Amino acid sequence: MSSSDIFIGEIIGTAVLILLGAGVVAAVVLKRSKAQGAGWVAIALGWGFAVMTAVYIAGPMSGAHINPAVTLGIAITSGEWGNVPIYFAGQLIGAMLGAFLAWLTYYGQFKAHLMDPELVPPPLEEGLVDERSAPNAGPVLGVFSTGPEIRVYWQNLVTEIIATVVLVLAVLTMGLNDSGKGLGTLGGLIVAFVVVSIGFSLGGPTGYAINPARDLGPRIVHALVPMPNKGGSDWGYAWVPVVGPLIGAAIAAGIYNIAFA
Template sequence: MTKIYAEIIGTMILVFLGNGVVANVLLSKTKGNGGGWLTITVGWALAVFIGILVSYPYSGGHLNPSVTIGFAITGKLNWNLVPFYIFAQFIGAMLGALLVWIFYKDHFLETKKEQDKLSVFSTGPTIKNFFSNFLSEVLATFIFMLVNCYLTKKYPIVGLGILGAFLSSLVVLGIGLSLGGTTGCAINPARDLGPRIIYSIIPIPGKGKSNWDYAFIPVLGPIVGSSGAAALYLLLFS
C-alpha cells in the first residue's frame, strides 16, 4: 500500500502545483494574473520535479497512467500493479484539483470568463480539430515517454530519483514550450480527466460546460503515444 499512497500524494502535489500555476495566471486579481505561457510551463515543470521527488523512493514516481503503462510494456513495472497505480493517480489528481479550487476560491468568484475557469482544471485545443488535437497529444507524449525510458536505462541506479526528477522536469519544460501551443499538452490522462471530473461537480458560480466531447483526446492520446514510445524502446534496446 505504500506505493499506492505515494502515487496518490505525489500526483496530488503535481496537480495542486501544476493546476495552481494555471489558476495564478488565468484567474482575476491574482498576483500572477497575465503571467503567460512561460510562467505556466515553468510552473508545471517544477510541479513534476516536486511530485516525483516526493514519491520516487516509494513508488518510482510515475504520477501518470501513460508512464505506468509505458513502463509496464517495457518490463519496468509488473502489470499486476498497473490498475492500482492508475487508480491512485486519478484519486491524487482529483484531490489536487480540489485543493486548487479551495485555495483560489475567492478568485474563481471574481473571474468572469467561463473558459478561464475550465482551463484551470483541464486542457483544451486552441483550434478544435479532433484528429490534429489527438496527434498533438500522441506525439508530445511519445517524446516524453521515449526520453524517460532512456533516462531509466542511462541512469539505472538513480532511476527517476533526484537527478531523474530534474531531467524529467526539463523534458516537460521543453515539451511545454515547443509543443504546448496546440492543446496544452496534457501528456497525463489523470492530470486532465481527474480535475475535469472535479470541475463538473464542484459549485463554481458562472462556470460553463466541462467539454466532455473533447475529454477522450487527453486520455487516449497520451496512452497511444506512451505505448508507441515503449514499443520503440523495446525494439531499440531489448
C-alpha cells in the same frame, strides 16, 4: 515496494503535481491573482517544477510515475503488469485531490473571475430557465483540464500522441532508477526539464495534457465543485487527453524496445 506504498505514494505525488500545476495556471489566468497575465512561460515552468517536486516527494514510495502514460510505458517495456491498476487508481484519486486543493487555494479568485460583470449573462425574463454558460469562462476550465485552440479532433489526438512519445521515451531512456520501475533522483530533474521543453515546443495546440489522470481527474472536479457561471466541462473533448497519451506511451515503449533495449 508494497501495493499500499504505491497507492499512497501515487496519490500524494499526483496530488502535489496537480496542486502546483493547476495552481500556476490559476495564478496566471484568474482575476485578482497577483500573477495574472504572467503568460505561457510561467505556466510551462510552473508545470515543470511541479513535476520535479512531485517526483522527489513520491519517488521513495512509489517510484513517482504520477502519470498513467508513464506507468503504461514502463509496464510494456518491463513486462510487469501486476501493479498497473494500483498506479492508475492512485493517480486518478491524487489528481482529483490536487485539483480540489487548487480550487480551495484560489476560491476567492475563481469567484471574482466568474462573477465579473463582463462574464455574467444578463438576467432572463421571469419564468424562463437559464441554461446559459458564462461566455468567457474558458480560462476557468483551463485551470482544471486542457482544451484545443483549434478543435480538429484528429490533429488534437496526434498532438497529444507526439508530445507523450517524447515524454515517455525520455523517461525510459534517461529518467528511470536502477530498478527500472520508477524515476530516480537525477531522472526527476531530467523529466522536469523535458516537461518544460514539451510545454514550450508542443504545448500550443492542445495545452499538452500528456497525462490522462492530470486531465480526467481535475475535469471531474470541475464538474462537481460549485462555481456560478463556470460553464461546461467539455466532455466531448475529454477522450482526447486520455486516449492520446496512452497511445503515445505504447508507441514510445515500442520504440524503446526496438532501438534501446
